[in-house]
Each structure stands twice: as C-alpha cells, then as structure tokens.
Amino acid sequence: MPVAEVGAVVLDCADPRALAGFYAGLLGGTIEGEGDWVDLRVPGGPVLAFQETPGHVPPRWPSPDHSQQFHLDLTVEDLDAAEKEVLALGAKPLDAEDRSRSFRVYADPAGHPFCLCAC
Template identity: 55%
Template sequence: MIARLQCTVLDCPDPQELGYFYAALTGGDVDRPDPQWATDDDWTTVHTPGGPVLAFQRAPDFRRPRWPDPDHPQQFHLDFAVPDLATAHAEVLALGAEVLDHVASGRSWNVYADPAGHPFCLVGH
C-alpha cells in the first residue's frame, strides 16, 4: 500500500453552502476541528458518521457539471495521506502518474494526474 484515502474534495462556488448540504444529507459534522485541515471561507469539511471525509474547496471559475456533457465535466479530486511524500512521489510516478503541481516551500502536498488525467493529491503526514 502506498497511501490511504484521506478525503474526497469537490470544487464549488460556495464551500460552506455545499458543506451544509452534504452534512444534512449524511448526518455529518461541518468543519469539525481536525488537525489535518484548516477550514476557512475557501475550504469546508464534512466528517460523515461512517468515517469518510468530504471536503469542498472554492473554485472561482467553477462551471457547473452537466451530466453527461463532456464540455462541462464533473469536478472533484481525491486526497491520499502518505507517511513520506518523497517516497510516495516516486512510487506514483512509477505507476504512471503525471506531476501537475510539485510541492512548494512549506507545503505538504503535491498534485498529480492519474493515467486518464484525473487530478489527485498526495498529502504528507
């Protein structure tokens, strides 16, 4: 195992609004204190009773998906917690991932594309 699924992140125009929607749907807690995330106007989390965490991030130029119109695709990405970012980086590249945004100074995550182009993040812990 290289990583464990940390959360599912959805882009949206209003993170808090969408967070409260999914909290009502799932019975989850909005922005529950958690050392893994700092919540603000651009990032909201919902801890669901079953364990999975949903997160919502502001996307200023968000285009609403139109199912199944490929010109307006679904927008989300997966975050995977890893014990060692450098090691996991090398391992996902070997699996066929492409770097989209490499770690910046002081940041603990990298953004990649899977072989089909879907974005995902490796988050160091």
Template identity: 50%
Template structure:
C-alpha cells in the same frame, strides 16, 4: 504507507452552500476553515469542499463540461432519500429508469452542480 482518512473533495464557488448540502445528506456537521470546509460524520472526515471561484458545473449527460466524478449513494428507502436531498437543494438530472428487478438509480446535482446518484435494489412485487 498508512492512509488515515479518505476524503472526496468538491470544488465550489459557494463553499458554505456546498458543505451544508453534503453535511445534510450524510448526517454530519461542517468544520469551516476559511476557503476549505470539511464535512465530519461521527467526528470523522467524509467530504471536503474547497473554494473554486471559477468553478463551472458539469453538464451531464451531454455538454462541453463533462462530469469528472460522482458519488453513488445506496439507500434503503428511495422515496425518503429523494425527499431528503431535494429539501437540501438537489436537482434531478435524470429520472430513474423504472426497473422492475435488480438495481435502479436516479441522477441528481448538488448545489454546485456535481452529479450524484441515489441507488437502490428494486424489490419484486
């Protein structure tokens, strides 16, 4: 078996908002096909978004609707990445721990409420 592409697909009540968000985060473009959108980066499929009218956002870290999946996005410049995702419509769910060594991360939600993390390596001062 040869897998041509690997694509994570998000359910969303607002397919356009969700696909625009991920296209903005990944530096791609949206290929719309009715209730299904594909985010393409350099012409390759990266993230799918499908219409789910009854989609209920996860309530992370506690709540009756737990997260099912999330993306960890490793970035070089956290401050720049934070401003970028916030301008695209992200919401902070859990601030960074403020680690002084090793890795750190901050948890966000995309417009449909799916959690994702911006992660980075902390540079010692």
C-alpha cells in the same frame, strides 16, 4: 500493504460552507472550517472537503464535452423517500425519466452529480 489511503474527497465549488451544509443534511456529520476550505466529517466515512474555486463551472450531465469529473454513489433504503429529502435540501434531478432503475441521478446545489442507489 497499500501505498496510500483516502484522506478526503474534495469538491470544487463557489460556496464551500453552503455545499458542506447540503451534504451534512444528506449524510450527517460535522462541518469544520471557514473560508475557502471546509471539511465535513462523516461518521464511518471519508472526509468530504469543499474548496472554493473562483469562477467554478459545474459539470454537465450527461455531456462528453463537459465531463462530470466524479460523482458520489449514496446508498439508501427507499429511493422515493430519499428523493423527497434530497430535493428538499436543494438537489436537482438529472434523469427523471427512468424510475425502474435501482439508482437515480441528481445534482447538488453546486452542480456536482450524485446518485441515490437502492441497497
């Protein structure tokens, strides 16, 4: 029997509501809360929580001096179609060079890396 289960994946950021809105546009779900802590309840997945962190400095990818700290792997049916949608939501590509891989790396509006992965 496990000792614990995932309660939430928490992302530090400057604007919790805005970043929750980005991920709601990407994953669906319901945004709950205001102020310095906002939850996104994703159907069938863990809660994503967004915590206001004054002076937040986003990670740099790739950089051994400024570690990415964590990232999300998000599976999609069509990488090209999903890419258009995440860019429209405000994501920024981090590795546009290699289009032959089964994944692509982006940064959310607060600078956290995430990957779109072909299923």
